[in-house]
Every structure is written in structure tokens, then in C-alpha cells.
Amino acid sequence: MHGRKHAQIETLRARIAALEERLPASGEEMAPLPTSQDPLALPGGLLHEVFTDARRNGAAMLGFALGLARPLLGPGRPALVFVQMAGEAQEAGLPYGAGLAHFGVSPESLLICRVESVVELLWAIEEAALCRAVAAVIADIGRPHKALDFTASRRLSLRAADAGSTVLLLRYGTGREASAARFRWRLSPAPSAGMAFDARAPGRPRWRVDIEKGRLGKGAGSPGFFLDWTEHGFAILDRAEPGAAGVAGAPSSGAASAGLGNRYSEAG
Amino acid sequence: MLHLPAWATDTLRRAEPGLPPDRPLALWETVRGGMRLCAVDRHAERAGLSPGQPLSDARALCPGLIVREADHEWLAARFADFADWHSYAGPIVSVLPEEGRHKPAYGTLGIDIAGVAHLYGGEQAMLDGVTTRLENLGFSVSGAIAPAIGTAWALARHRPGTILAPGGEEEALAPLPVSALRLPEATIAALGRLGLKRVGQLYARQRKAMQARFGSLFIARLDEALGRGNERLVPRLPAPERHVERRFAEPIGLIDDVLATTADLALRLAGQLEREAAGAQGFHLFLYRVDHKVMVLSVNAARPTRDPGHIARLFAHRADRLGGEYDAGFGIDMIRLAATTITPLAPRQDGAFAPPDGTADLVRLKDRMASRLGPLAVSRTGFVDSHIPERAVRLEPAIAPLPDDPRAAPDPALPRPLRLLPAPERIEVLAQVPDGPPASMVWRRLPYRFLRASGPERIGIEWWVPGEEALTRDYYVAEDEAGRRFWIFREGLYAAETREPRWFVHGLFC
Numbered sequence: 001m002h003g004r005k006h007a008q009i010e011t012l013r014a015r016i017a018a019l020e021e022r023l024p025a026s027g028e029e030m031a032p033l034p035t036s037q038d039p040l041a042l043p044g045g046l047l048h049e050v051f052t053d054a055r056r057n058g059a060a061m062l063g064f065a066l067g068l069a070r071p072l073l074g075p076g077r078p079a080l081v082f083v084q085m086a087g088e089a090q091e092a093g094l095p096y097g098a099g100l101a102h103f104g105v106s107p108e109s110l111l112i113c114r115v116e117s118v119v120e121l122l123w124a125i126e127e128a129a130l131c132r133a134v135a136a137v138i139a140d141i142g143r144p145h146k147a148l149d150f151t152a153s154r155r156l157s158l159r160a161a162d163a164g165s166t167v168l169l170l171r172y173g174t175g176r177e178a179s180a181a182r183f184r185w186r187l188s189p190a191p192s193a194g195m196a197f198d199a200r201a202p203g204r205p206r207w208r209v210d211i212e213k214g215r216l217g218k219g220a221g222s223p224g225f226f227l228d229w230t231e232h233g234f235a236i237l238d239r240a241e242p243g244a245a246g247v248a249g250a251p252s253s254g255a256a257s258a259g260l261g262n263r264y265s266e267a268g
Numbered sequence: 269m270l271h272l273p274a275w276a277t278d279t280l281r282r283a284e285p286g287l288p289p290d291r292p293l294a295l296w297e298t299v300r301g302g303m304r305l306c307a308v309d310r311h312a313e314r315a316g317l318s319p320g321q322p323l324s325d326a327r328a329l330c331p332g333l334i335v336r337e338a339d340h341e342w343l344a345a346r347f348a349d350f351a352d353w354h355s356y357a358g359p360i361v362s363v364l365p366e367e368g369r370h371k372p373a374y375g376t377l378g379i380d381i382a383g384v385a386h387l388y389g390g391e392q393a394m395l396d397g398v399t400t401r402l403e404n405l406g407f408s409v410s411g412a413i414a415p416a417i418g419t420a421w422a423l424a425r426h427r428p429g430t431i432l433a434p435g436g437e438e439e440a441l442a443p444l445p446v447s448a449l450r451l452p453e454a455t456i457a458a459l460g461r462l463g464l465k466r467v468g469q470l471y472a473r474q475r476k477a478m479q480a481r482f483g484s485l486f487i488a489r490l491d492e493a494l495g496r497g498n499e500r501l502v503p504r505l506p507a508p509e510r511h512v513e514r515r516f517a518e519p520i521g522l523i524d525d526v527l528a529t530t531a532d533l534a535l536r537l538a539g540q541l542e543r544e545a546a547g548a549q550g551f552h553l554f555l556y557r558v559d560h561k562v563m564v565l566s567v568n569a570a571r572p573t574r575d576p577g578h579i580a581r582l583f584a585h586r587a588d589r590l591g592g593e594y595d596a597g598f599g600i601d602m603i604r605l606a607a608t609t610i611t612p613l614a615p616r617q618d619g620a621f622a623p624p625d626g627t628a629d630l631v632r633l634k635d636r637m638a639s640r641l642g643p644l645a646v647s648r649t650g651f652v653d654s655h656i657p658e659r660a661v662r663l664e665p666a667i668a669p670l671p672d673d674p675r676a677a678p679d680p681a682l683p684r685p686l687r688l689l690p691a692p693e694r695i696e697v698l699a700q701v702p703d704g705p706p707a708s709m710v711w712r713r714l715p716y717r718f719l720r721a722s723g724p725e726r727i728g729i730e731w732w733v734p735g736e737e738a739l740t741r742d743y744y745v746a747e748d749e750a751g752r753r754f755w756i757f758r759e760g761l762y763a764a765e766t767r768e769p770r771w772f773v774h775g776l777f778c
Contacts, residue, residue, distance in 0.1 A: 056714070056752060056776075059686045063778025066686075079630050086645070093687030093776055097649030097661045101680040103778075107649040111666055113637055114645045124637060133630035189751035189778075194720060201722035202747040205778045229778070 040216070040227075040234045041071040042183075044135065045164040047157035049181040051171050051212075052188060055142060058092045060189040061170045062138070063205055064227075066103040067234055069136035072166055077135040079109055081128040083121060084140045086114040092142055103229070118145045122152055129159045129167050136166040144175055154180040176212075183214035190226055205229040206237075269364075269420030270354075270377040270398065270411045271428075276343050277309035278407045280336060292330055295338035296323045306338050310408060347374035351504055352562040355554070356515075356602045357398055358384045359508065362501035364421065376424075378417055378501045385413075391431050405560075417499045418492030422448035422467075437495040442468030449489045455482055467493070505562075508552065508606030512536040519558050519599025523587055526555065526596075526603065531580035533605040538576040547572030547613030551579055556602040565590075567639045570631050570667040572611045578632055579605075585640030634666045643667060651678065655727050657688065657743075657774065682725065683745050685755040685775030692772035695756065702769065703762040705744050711754070711773050721746040724758075739765050745777060753777035 048068065052061055069080055082095050097107035113128070115121045121139065128137045141148065153169075157180045160167045169181070176184075187210075192203035210224045226237040272278070277293045287293065292312035294305045303323040315330040326333060347363060355361045360380035381394065388394035391413050402409040410428030414420035419437050423430040426444045441448065444467045446459045459482070464470060470478070470490060479487045491497040512533050520526065530553060541547060549572050555563040567582040587594065637646040647663035654660045660678055678684065696710045705721035723744035729736050739760035747753045755775035760766035 056712075059776035059778045060752070062686050078627075090690050093685075093689045094663075095649075096657075096685055096688035096775060097651065098657070098678045098682075099684035099686045099688075099775070099777075100649075102684070103686070107651075107661075110649065111634070112647050112649070112663060113641065114647075115641055116645075120641060124641065127636060127640075128633060131629045131633040133627060134633070189753075191719065191749065191751040192747060195722070198722070200720055202720045202745055202753055202777075205753075206751060 040068060040236075042068065042166075044072045044077075044166045045161050046166050046182040047153065047160050047180065048166065048168045048183045048185065049153075049171055049179055049213075050168060050185045050187060051173070051176070052186070053172075053174055055091065055172050057187065057189055058140070058170075058172075060187060060205070060207055061172075062095065062140070063103060063229065064185070064187055064207055064209075065136075065138045065168045065170060066100070066105050067229060068168060069138065069166065070104045070233070072135040073105070073109065074135070077133055077165065079111055079131075079134045080105060081111045081113060081124075081131075081134055081137045082140065083113045083115060083124045083128070083137065085118075085121065085142065086116055088140070088142045089114065092140060104233075118147045122147065122156075125156060125167060126159050129156065129165045130163045131165070132163065134163075134165045136168060138168045138170065140170045142172055144171075144173060144177075148177065150178040150180060153177075157181060181213065184212040186210040186212050193228075269414070269417070269424040270379070270402070270409055271421075271424040272375055272377070272402070272407055272409050273425075274307070274309050274408045275347065275375050276307040276338065277312075279343065279346055281309075282406060287334060291332050291334055292317070293334045293336070294326060295336050296326075297338045297340070305335075343374050348504065349562070350560045351377055353556055353560040354379055354398075355505055355562070356513075356556045356604075357381065357388075357394070359511065360501050360503040361505070362503055364417075376421065378420070380501050381413070395429070395431065414495075416492060416495035416497065417501065418450065418489065418497060419495050421450055422493050434495065437493070438468075438471065441493055442466065442471070446470070449486075449493050451486060451489055455486055458482065505554075505564075508604075509608055509610050510537065510540055510548070511604050511606035512540065513602060513604035515602045516600070519596075519601045521596040521599050523590075523594055523596075526553075526600065527580070527584050527587060529603050530583045530605060531576070533603065534576040534579040534583075537605055537607060538574045538579070541574040541607065541610070541613075542615065545612060545615050546610050547574045548607035548610045549573075550608035551582065552606045552608065553583055554604040554606065555596075555600045556604070557597040558599050558601050559597045561597060563594075567635075568643070568667065569635050570638075570669075572609075572613045574613060575632075578635065582635055582639040585636055588640050589642065638665070638667045654730065656730060656738075657684070657727070658690075658692075661688070683722070683755075683777070685753075685777045688755075688775045689773065692757070692774040695771050695773050697756070697758075697771035703742075703758075706746055706756060706758075706771065709746075709754075709756065709771065709773075716748040716752070716754075718746040718748055727757075743774070 050061055050065060073080070084092065095110060095112060100107050100110060113124050115124050121141070125137050125139050128134050156167050188208050190206040190208045192206045194203045195201040205228070207227045208224070209227050228235045228237060276295055280293065280295070281287050281289070290311065292315055293309045294312045294317060295307040296303050297306045305317060305321045305323060305326050306319050308317045308319060312330060312333060317326050317330055317333070323335065351361050351363050354377060358379040358381045362378045363374065364376040364378050381391070385391045385394045388397055395411050395413055399409050399411050410424055412420050412423035412428060412430045412432070414423055414430070414432040414437070415434040416437070419432060419441065422441055422444055423432060426448050427440070430440065432440055445465060446467055447456050448467060475487060488497060492499050514529055514533060549569050551567050551569070553565040555565070557563065565583060565586050567586050569582065573579070634646060643665050646666040648666045650662050650664040652660055652662055693711065697706045698708045699706050705723060706718055708715065708717045721744050724742035727741045727743060729738045729740060741757040741759055743755060743757045745753055746756055753776070754773055755777060756771060756773050758769045758771050760769040762769055
């Protein structure tokens with residue numbers, strides 16, 4: 001009895017998937033995404049939700065989003081779109097052109113779009129995601145909104161899949177709604193390892209990342225890990241908690257001799 | 269040419285429906301310390317009143333008279349709207365100034381109908397249609413069609429309904445009084461004293477003698493009336509370079525209908541532009557309301573285009589932004605779509621072999637966003653040659669053309685935050701030494717303790733900017749216990765510039 005029901009559900013799921021011509025939306029059954037050297041170089045066309053607890057982590061959020069978006073930029077898709085509510089500019093800060101270069105994004109490629117209402121916000125995200133020249137849409141959403149429900153996220157994920165551009169929703173707070181996002185990240189900034197020659201100066205940006213939904217490819221860390229930003233992109237640190245004194249863990253990609261490579265790249 | 273002798277009072281009656289329709293109405297103004305009538309309606313005219321009469325006389329002559337003070341500004345503004353609306357009939361509409369009055373003008377309207385009349389079934393039908401329409405609305409109106417402005421002006425007042433073919437000016441104007449020549453009153457009186465009452469009497473006179481006696485304006489007016497001048501209408505609305513339009517038998521009101529029509533019109537306009545191998549950047553939608561108002565919606569494209577779907581979408585987004593501004597009144601009976609800033613655009617085949625990159629898509633995206641969210645809402649970063657962080661970067665409208673010499677981005681080796689607060693926020697800071705790095709701060713009522721800090725990067729004032737009075741800033745990148753990084757600065761050099769430097773948060777680092 002139970003088995004028949006299960007089989008029936010499976011058939012229905014397969015039919016829906018066939019109708020939509022894409023993988024079933026439930027996270028557990030998804031195959032791990034194909035990844036390259038960088039475990040976070042995810043393919044385009046996905047909807048991500050990135051959460052952090054407090055508004056003051058906004059810069060860490062933007063940095064992470066730019067890091068995810070950077071591998072998607074290319075000659076065919078040269079643009080990034082940043083969407084923000086017009087009233088939140090002072091609270092959250094505006095993306096600063098001169099600081100973008102550090103994340104490998106040229107300021108000319110970032111289109112900044114300020115909207116008045118959540119309706120306009122969703123419209124702008126959707127419209128930008130449909131554009132074939134847009135690699136990723138980064139939406140900075142400071143407050144929870146009723147309109148950002150499952151329907152809205154489903155719509156956005158379909159748009160993203162259709163057009164092949166990634167949509168990143170930056171959300172703040174601890175509340176979670178049902179969502180059709182393929183990935184849900186939870187971020188917080190983490191103390192950096194310090195500069196190689198001056199332990200009292202801040203080193204490379206570091207995040208603590210928890211994947212609440214979705215799965216990374218083989219070789220990537222477990223659901224909770226630490227992440228550094230290097231000149232070559234993201235580097236996942238070893239499982240061990242990095243020491244505060246500056247003995248950083250090894251990047252999981254790249255260098256042959258982890259400790260040495262790490263020190264060299266910091267020096268450079 | 270349309271002459272509306274009682275426009276002021278007719279408009280007042282339309283604006284104040286409570287006025288009794290059968291009682292005389294007049295407007296007065298203060299002239300040289302006395303209150304005199306300046307406009308009278310039909311009833312008042314029949315009762316023997318005329319403009320220029322003192323108000324008290326008029327009251328005595330006509331006991332039932334209703335009077336109002338004339339608000340010339342208001343009347344002129346209403347007349348301007350009224351004139352704009354008449355561009356439904358012909359693209360160039362102009363309000364003709366009243367002779368000898370330096371006030372805002374109203375009362376006479378010139379419409380250039382060259383090449384338009386056939387749309388109405390001929391000039392006679394057009395004139396009848398236009399005047400009947402105004403009469404139905406309660407305006408007294410007389411009109412005439414003539415090859416020259418001066419001729420039409422004279423005929424509209426003295427021979428309403430005339431349609432004059434080129435060449436007939438002298439004959440048609442001969443029996444008219446000399447007041448048909450748009451002359452100042454003093455000149456008309458002087459002509460009268462010489463027994464010159466009819467225009468025809470002037471033909472045989474020597475021009476030189478007349479010019480010496482009455483001035484060159486007189487000769488110019490006479491020539492204009494006889495079609496020998498070179499006078500042109502001064503259009504009120506910018507004359508569109510290309511336009512297409514549609515009229516409705518029944519007025520429409522819904523914005524959806526308007527947009528559907530716009531899509532059709534865009535298709536026709538695109539066809540026109542394509543035949544000329546041209547594209548346009550400015551598009552204007554004129555909505556003619558039945559109650560004499562024109563609504564104009566304008567959108568701009570970043571690059572010349574003639575893609576009908578794109579034009580229609582831009583207007584659809586612009587309409588979304590209208591919200592409560594959209595008011596169809598009693599309905600819209602004509603829509604015109606016009607294009608400006610037309611530049612050559614080579615014929616091109618879209619589709620099959622177009623390169624797969626999305627640059628064109630991106631341009632269209634910017635247009636769509638700017639038309640829906642407003643042109644200032646969509647921006648990109650532009651660099652300005654300045655050391656002061658908030659001046660070094662500014663947001664430029666994304667649809668503006670890229671500057672020819674893109675200014676070099678600031679030195680990437682300098683630490684610059686990912687997010688900049690538009691206005692630096694004042695904070696309380698503890699530092700171990702007054703000119704050292706910060707140890708802790710209170711920002712937005714939350715305490716932060718810094719474990720690491722780098723800096724300072726000293727940014728001086730731009731003393732060459734006039735009126736610059738800021739203090740030197742020392743910028744630090746400070747990281748707190750949780751790993752958050754802030755870009756904070758101390759304003760003023762300790763001891764050299766100030767005894768109590770103030771601290772600010774200016775940006776957030778990742």
C-alpha cells in the first residue's frame with residue numbers, strides 16, 4: 001500500500017519534471033552540481049538566497065555575492081545588476097565603485113538600480129534576469145516583505161533558469177520563508193588571519209558559511225566551513241577552526257604545499 | 269485661423285457651471301487707476317457693453333451684469349492648454365499675440381494645416397468640423413483658411429468661414445475695414461482721419477509716403493495681410509520630426525487601450541523610420557482629451573532605435589510609473605506618437621545571424637528600467653578626479669552616453685570599501701593615543717571592539733576648491749572581534765588642526 005503510493009508520487013514528480021524540462025525542485029534529490037577548480041564556481045541560472053543575521057554584515061554579504069558572481073562574468077555576459085531599495089542607501093551603504101576592483105569586478109560592469117517599492121524590486125530583478133547580457137542580479141533586501149513569498153521566489157528561479165543568469169537575494173535576519181531557491185547560504189564575517197608581515201592589520205576577508213539548502217560538488221567542504229577571499233577567488237579553509245593568531249588553514253584548491261602556498265600568496 | 273472673440277467669458281462659464289447662462293457676463297481689469305471692462309460675452313455685447321468701458325458705467329447700463337476680475341495669467345495658461353489640444357488638427361499650433369497689448373495672449377489661434385486638410389475631407393469640411401466642435405462646447409468661434417497668417421487673421425474676424433485660394437487676397441480684403449490689418453489703435457484712428465476706412469483704399473497709395481507717415485509696421489502688416497510677407501507661426505509644442513496618429517470615433521479612457529494603440533502606432537512609426545533608414549531616441553506620446561487637454565508622455569532610448577516592440581514596452585513601463593497622474597478626463601479621442609532626435613540607422617536584419625552576445629539586450633534593459641523606475645534610478649559608477657572618497661565616485665544615469673575619455677579608476681592598491689555610506693556617520697571612538705588607530709567605537713548604538721587596524725591613510729582637503737573648509741582626514745581600516753571591517757576616519761589632525769578630533773564611519777569592508 002505504502003509502496004504503491006510512493007511509486008505514484010514518484011511518477012507524478014517525474015511528469016511535472018518532464019513538463020518543466022528540468023530537475024525536480026526538491027533539494028535532496030538534486031545531483032551535485034558540476035564544479036571546476038573553485039568549489040564555489042557554480043553554473044549560472046540559479047536562484048540563491050544569502051542570509052545573515054544583522055544588517056551590519058552587509059559588506060560581507062556583498063563581497064560574497066560578488067565572489068559568486070565573478071566566475072559568471074564573461075564577454076557574452078558582461079554585466080552585473082545590483083538592486084536596492086532607494087530608502088536603504090544610507091543604512092546599508094551604496095556599492096562603492098573604487099572598492100569593487102578588489103573582488104575582480106570592474107565598476108563599469110555594475111549597474112546600480114534603486115527602486116521605490118518591493119513590487120518594483122521584484123520587477124527589476126525579473127527584468128534584469130531576463131537580459132542575456134546580465135551574468136547575475138544581486139538584490140539587497142534589507143527587510144522582510146510579505147511579497148517575497150514562495151510564489152515570488154519560484155517565479156524568480158524559473159526566470160533565472162530560462163535566461164541563464166543567476167539571481168542572488170541578499171537577506172537579513174533570522175526568519176526564513178519557504179523558497180524555491182536552489183541554494184540558501186547563511187553567512188557571517190569571521191576574524192581574518194591578519195597580514196603576513198603585520199599581524200595587527202586586517203588580512204584577507206573571511207566568512208563563516210553554512211549551507212542551509214543545496215549541495216556543493218565533490219571536494220567541497222561540509223555544510224559549515226570557513227572561506228577566504230584570495231586573488232584567485234574563493235578558498236575554502238580546512239575544517240579546523242582557524243586560529244585567531246594568524247595560522248590560517250590551507251586553501252582547498254590550488255597550492256601544492258598548503259602552508260607554504262598560503263604564506264606566499266599572502267605575501268603577494 | 270480661429271478667432272474666439274469671447275473666449276475669456278466662455279471659459280469662465282465652462283469653469284463655473286453655476287453661472288446663469290442667460291445673464292450677461294463681463295470681466296474687468298484695472299487700467300490706469302480705473303476699473304474697466306476687458307471682455308464681454310454675447311449677452312453683454314447685445315446690451316451695449318464693450319471692452320474699455322468703465323465698470324460703473326457698465327453696471328448702470330446693464331443691471332443684471334455679472335462681473336469678475338480678469339486673471340490674465342490664468343486665462344493665458346488655459347488658452348495655451350487649449351491651443352496645445354488643437355494640435356490634433358495640425359502639427360504646428362500657435363497663439364497669436366493681441367496687437368498693442370503686452371499681456372499674455374489669448375483669443376486667436378493659428379494652425380498650420382498644410383498637407384493635413386485631406387484627412388478631414390477637404391478644407392471646407394475641416395473648418396466646419398473644427399468650428400462646430402468648439403461651438404458645441406459653448407465657445408463662440410469664427411474661422412477662416414488662407415495662405416498667409418495676416419490674411420487668415422483678417423478673414424477670421426471679418427469674413428468668417430472664408431476659404432481663400434492663393435492669389436485672391438487683394439480682392440477678398442478690399443472691402444474689409446482697416447482694423448483687419450492687426451494695427452495698433454492709434455494707427456487705425458489716424459487712417460480714419462484721412463478717410464481711409466477700407467483696406468482696398470490703401471492699394472493705390474504710394475508705399476513710401478505711407479511708410480513715412482504710419483511707420484514700417486504698417487507696411488509690414490499690409491504686406492502680411494496681402495500674402496506678400498514672410499510670417500511664420502511660432503509653434504507652441506516642439507514640432508515632431510515624424511509622427512503617426514489615430515483618432516477614435518468614441519473616446520477611450522483605459523490606459524490599457526491607450527497602450528494597445530501605442531503598440532499599433534509604434535509599428536507604423538517603425539515602418540516609417542525603416543523606410544528612411546533612420547532611428548530615433550526620443551519618443552513622445554500625445555494623448556488628446558476631449559476636454560481640451562493634452563497629456564504628453566516622453567521616453568528616451570539610450571541608442572537610436574526603431575524596434576516597435578521596444579518602443580511600446582518603454583511606454584508601458586512609463587505608464588506604470590504614472591500611477592495617479594493618469595487622468596483620462598472624459599476620454600481621449602486622439603493619440604499621436606511622435607519621434608524626435610532622429611539619426612540615420614542602417615537597415616539591419618535582426619535574428620538569424622545576429623551575434624549571440626547580449627550588448628543590444630543590455631541597452632534595452634537600461635531603457636526599460638529607466639522608463640519604469642525613472643531615469644535617475646538606474647545608474648552606473650563614474651569616476652571623478654578627486655581624492656575625497658565621496659567625490660571620487662558618482663552615480664551617472666545608465667542611459668547617458670559613456671564619456672569619451674573614461675577617467676581612470678582610482679589606484680586599486682588603496683584600500684577602498686565595498687559599501688560607502690552616502691553621508692559619513694558620527695561615532696564615539698576610544699583610541700589609545702589621540703593620533704593613533706581606534707581601539708573601540710559605538711556605532712548605531714552598538715559597541716565594537718577592534719582587534720586589528722591598518723592605516724592611517726591621510727586624505728587632505730582640496731584646497732584649490734573655492735570655499736573648501738574641511739579638515740584633513742585620517743582613514744583606518746579596523747576589524748572588530750567578529751571580523752566586520754569598517755572604514756573609519758578621524759577628522760582633523762590632532763594638535764595641528766583641532767584639540768578634539770571627531771570620528772566617523774564612512775564605509776564597510778568585506
